[in-house]
Amino acid sequence: MIEEPYRWVEAIQNRREYIDHQLAAGSAIIALSCREGVLILTLGRDRQKLFEIYDRIAMGGIGHPGDIERLRMMALEVTSTEGFTRSPQDVSLRRLVSYSLSPALKTAFEQVYGPPYLVRLLFAEVGRGGEADLLVALNHDGSFETNGGTFSREVEPFAVISGSAAVTRQMEAYLRERSPSASAELDAARELALETWLAGNLALGEESPTPENIRQRREEVLRHSTVEAALLERNPRVAAAAYRVLPG
Amino acid sequence: MPSPDFPSLAPPQPAAAGDFLALLARQALAGHPVPEVHGPLPPQTEATTILAFKFKGGILVAGDRRATAGNVVVYDRADKVLEIDRHSLMAIAGVPATAWEMARTLGHSFQFYRRSQLQEMSLEGKVRALSRLLRENVGLVMQGIGVVVPIFATFDLQANLPRLYFYDAMGAEFEATDFAASGSGSPAVRAILYYANTYGPRPLARLNEEDALLVALRALDTAAENDTATGSVDRHGRVYPVIKIVNATGIVTLPDRLLAKAYQRNLASLPKHTPKFADLE
Numbered sequence: 001m002i003e004e005p006y007r008w009v010e011a012i013q014n015r016r017e018y019i020d021h022q023l024a025a026g027s028a029i030i031a032l033s034c035r036e037g038v039l040i041l042t043l044g045r046d047r048q049k050l051f052e053i054y055d056r057i058a059m060g061g062i063g064h065p066g067d068i069e070r071l072r073m074m075a076l077e078v079t080s081t082e083g084f085t086r087s088p089q090d091v092s093l094r095r096l097v098s099y100s101l102s103p104a105l106k107t108a109f110e111q112v113y114g115p116p117y118l119v120r121l122l123f124a125e126v127g128r129g130g131e132a133d134l135l136v137a138l139n140h141d142g143s144f145e146t147n148g149g150t151f152s153r154e155v156e157p158f159a160v161i162s163g164s165a166a167v168t169r170q171m172e173a174y175l176r177e178r179s180p181s182a183s184a185e186l187d188a189a190r191e192l193a194l195e196t197w198l199a200g201n202l203a204l205g206e207e208s209p210t211p212e213n214i215r216q217r218r219e220e221v222l223r224h225s226t227v228e229a230a231l232l233e234r235n236p237r238v239a240a241a242a243y244r245v246l247p248g
Numbered sequence: 249m250p251s252p253d254f255p256s257l258a259p260p261q262p263a264a265a266g267d268f269l270a271l272l273a274r275q276a277l278a279g280h281p282v283p284e285v286h287g288p289l290p291p292q293t294e295a296t297t298i299l300a301f302k303f304k305g306g307i308l309v310a311g312d313r314r315a316t317a318g319n320v321v322v323y324d325r326a327d328k329v330l331e332i333d334r335h336s337l338m339a340i341a342g343v344p345a346t347a348w349e350m351a352r353t354l355g356h357s358f359q360f361y362r363r364s365q366l367q368e369m370s371l372e373g374k375v376r377a378l379s380r381l382l383r384e385n386v387g388l389v390m391q392g393i394g395v396v397v398p399i400f401a402t403f404d405l406q407a408n409l410p411r412l413y414f415y416d417a418m419g420a421e422f423e424a425t426d427f428a429a430s431g432s433g434s435p436a437v438r439a440i441l442y443y444a445n446t447y448g449p450r451p452l453a454r455l456n457e458e459d460a461l462l463v464a465l466r467a468l469d470t471a472a473e474n475d476t477a478t479g480s481v482d483r484h485g486r487v488y489p490v491i492k493i494v495n496a497t498g499i500v501t502l503p504d505r506l507l508a509k510a511y512q513r514n515l516a517s518l519p520k521h522t523p524k525f526a527d528l529e
Contacts, residue, residue, distance in 0.1 A: 052363050076364050077271055084268075084356045085277055237498075240359055241334055 011112040019140050020164070022118045026062030027225075028162035028171060028200045031124045033133045033182040034189035037234040037242070038124045041193040043225045050230045052243035054079040055088050056126045057096070058232050062161060063119035063140070071119060075101065088239065093125035093134050097144055106142030116140060122161045126232040126242060133182070135159035137168075157182040162200050171200040174209055190229060190246075194218070268360040269353070269380075289392050291318035297433030297471045297478040298328050298339035300401050300412055301441055301452045302426060303460035306495025307401040307410045309337045310464040312433070312472065313487050314479025315344055324479055329490045333358045335403040336374060337494050341431030342396035342417070346388065350381045350396060371404045375413055375421055382419035389417050397430045403494050410495065426452055433471030433478035440467045457493070461502065462514050464491055469515055481511055 029042040029049065040050050040060050049068075050060045053075050061068035078100045079091045101121075109116045117140050125134040132155040135147040149155040157180055160171045174196055180189070198217045199209035207213055229246040236242040264270035272278035298311040311328035314321060329339045330351040338354065340347035357377055361369045369377070378400055388394030400413040400421075413421050414428040426445050429437040444463050445452045455463065465481075468489050472480035481488055488507040493500045 048366070051366075054363075073364065076360070080268065080356060080360045080363075081271065081275055081277065084272070084352070238331070238334060240355075 008112065012110065015109070015112065015116060016141070019116060019118055023063055023120055023140070024163040026120065026161075026163040028160060028167065028197050029060035029062065029122045030171070030175075030193040030196050031060070031122055031135045031159045032175075032180060032189045032193050033135075033157035034186050035183050035234070036186045036231060038126045038133050038135070038232040039186060039189045039193060039229060039246075040122070040124055040232075041190065041197065041227065041229040043197055043221060044228055045225055048228065050228055050245075052230075053096075053123070054083060054091050055240050056128070056232060056242055057091070057093050058124050058230060058243055060122045060161070061119055062163065063117070067117045067119045068121070071101065071105075071117065071121065074104065093123055093136060097123060097136050097138060101138060102142040102144060104142070105138070105140060109141040120161045122159060124159075124232060126234055133157070137161045160196070160200070163204075167200050167203045170203040171196050174199040186231065193229075194227065266361040266365040268357040271360070284391075291320070292343055292393060293317045293322050293345065294341075294343055294432075294477065296341055296431035297429075297437060297468065297475065298341050298399055298431055299429040299434070299437045299441065299464065299467055300337075300339060300399050300424075300427065301445075301460070301463075302410050302412060303452055303455040303457070305457050305460070306403065306493050307337075307412055308460050308464055308491065308493050309339050309399065309401050310468060310489050310491040311339050312468050312479045312489050314477065316477045319476065321479075324482065324485070324487055327490050329492050331355075331492070331499055333362075334498050335405065335494060335496075337401045337492055337499060338378070339399040339401070339430070340396060341398070341434070343394050346385060346394040347396045347398065350378070350385070350398070353381060354378055368405075371402060371406070371411060374402065375400060375411075378413075379415065379419040379421050382415055382417065386418055399428050399430055401494055403496055405496065408496065429467075431478070433468075433475040436471045436474045437467045440470055458510070461491065461507075461510050465489070465507070465511055465515060481515075483508075483511070483516070 027042055027044055032039045040058055042049050042060060047065060051072055053059050057079065059072060059075060075096060078096060083091045105117055108114060119140055121138040123136040123138065127133045132149050136144050137159050138144040147156045147159045158175050160168050162168045162171060178192060180192055195214055198214045201221065202209050202213055202217055226248045228248060231244045231246055233242045233244060269278060293315050300307055300309040309329050313324055313326050315323040315326040329337060332338050332351060332355045338351050354377060358369055358374060385394055385396065395417045397417055398415055402411055404411050412424040412428055414424055414430060415421050427441040429441065469480060472478045486504065488504050491502045491507065
């Protein structure tokens with residue numbers, strides 16, 4: 001395969017399609033900045049999908065639970081070792097994603113004889129001392145998108161991952177129309193995040209997110225699923241205890 | 249930030265799951281070679297006099313602020329009462345170089361366990377974790393350096409009870425029913441706490457916060473009177489002992505202005521019984 005570059009490109013393409021197909025059923029995860037901190041929200045039936053990584057960092061993942069777990073452990077090990085050998089102040093999401101996770105994912109994705117990671121991850125880091133929050137959507141091939149704040153893009157106070165790129169775009173558009181503010185209250189942010197999730201769920205069936213449709217879908221969905229939400233507090237009393245699971 | 253290769257992504261062995269020390273060892277970041285010591289030891293920096301007792305509002309843990317080496321005062325603002333997690337305090341007596349590192353390691357171990365295993369470490373697990381760190385330090389202790397004798401105070405959320413432990417330098421853990429003290433000023437402190445608990449107006453466990461604070465301040469004052477290695481209150485430099493309280497709601501550090509007020513009202517302004525030689529005649 002190495003001596004036949006076209007077959008390698010083809011193999012990569014097949015692999016991308018295979019992974020996208022595997023991830024398609026994933027329940028969307030939304031991160032939204034608010035006055036109290038960063039809210040992360042998703043809906044699910046059984047397994048936990050939101051996790052604490054470090055003092056100011058949280059993660060949500062869709063995909064294979066085994067793969068999510070391996071990457072979660074990697075993120076935990078990298079941040080914990082860094083926080084111990086240097087200082088918790090030195091741990092940053094930007095470095096975690098761009099120096100550790102992204103290269104590892106890219107390597108696994110392109111080694112066509114080995115198994116890829118069937119994951120899509122959303123990371124959130126609550127800003128320190130008035131800085132904007134950093135939100136990162138990390139894909140199975142190691143590519144990632146942030147909520148801006150670099151070069152020419154303005155910071156957006158939200159980020160979304162879902163089973164398909166098209167749905168993700170529609171959810172982002174839904175949020176953008178409502179121009180959420182990073183200083184909104186937690187309850188309002190929670191409501192908006194839930195509505196966005198429902199809008200994404202409607203988009204799967206190519207239905208439009210009218211208030212009536214959302215209300216109806218909400219009733220249907222909450223009959224068999226529960227809300228999983230967590231908050232990274234902006235001003236925690238104890239630095240290491242910023243992550244708080246919110247009641248469903 | 250290290251960028252681990254794939255082999256390290258293999259799931260950890262069950263025994264090492266959530267074990268922060270094992271992670272450090274795997275990344276070659278743990279363990280210090282024990283140096284061979286020949287001849288007389290250089291004077292070591294040491295921290296002294298910590299105490300803890302149960303009262304109505306949880307466990308009060310207090311420490312003076314002095315660090316000494318031989319008869320030299322190295323530091324007069326040392327913090328010997330350290331927060332390990334939301335409901336655990338560790339107070340240290342002994343060599344700060346080792347003790348502060350132990351506290352840091354312990355804090356990270358509990359955090360790493362909680363985050364990776366998605367559950368809080370059990371009380372017994374936490375108590376043993378400190379014991380293990382002390383045992384790993386025995387090599388240094390045998391060389392005559394790096395002795396640490398800590399107190400561990402925590403609130404057991406499952407049993408809804410405050411629990412207090414003290415250790416010896418080898419890592420043996422002892423649970424204290426009422427109070428514990430450690431460090432060079434501890435003989436005086438232990439005597440005072442025993443006296444207050446047994447013959448005081450009421451047992452320590454039934455004191456309110458104000459009275460508990462008073463007992464702690466007076467015990468430390470007495471220790472400083474008897475032991476040169478224990479620092480007393482420096483009102484000019486506004487250096488007061490570190491006093492923290494742990495209970496079901498978490499940890500509270502008593503602010504300096506509260507300590508200053510209590511000190512002024514109950515220690516500094518009281519007429520001390522100072523016998524004059526004339527009285528003895």
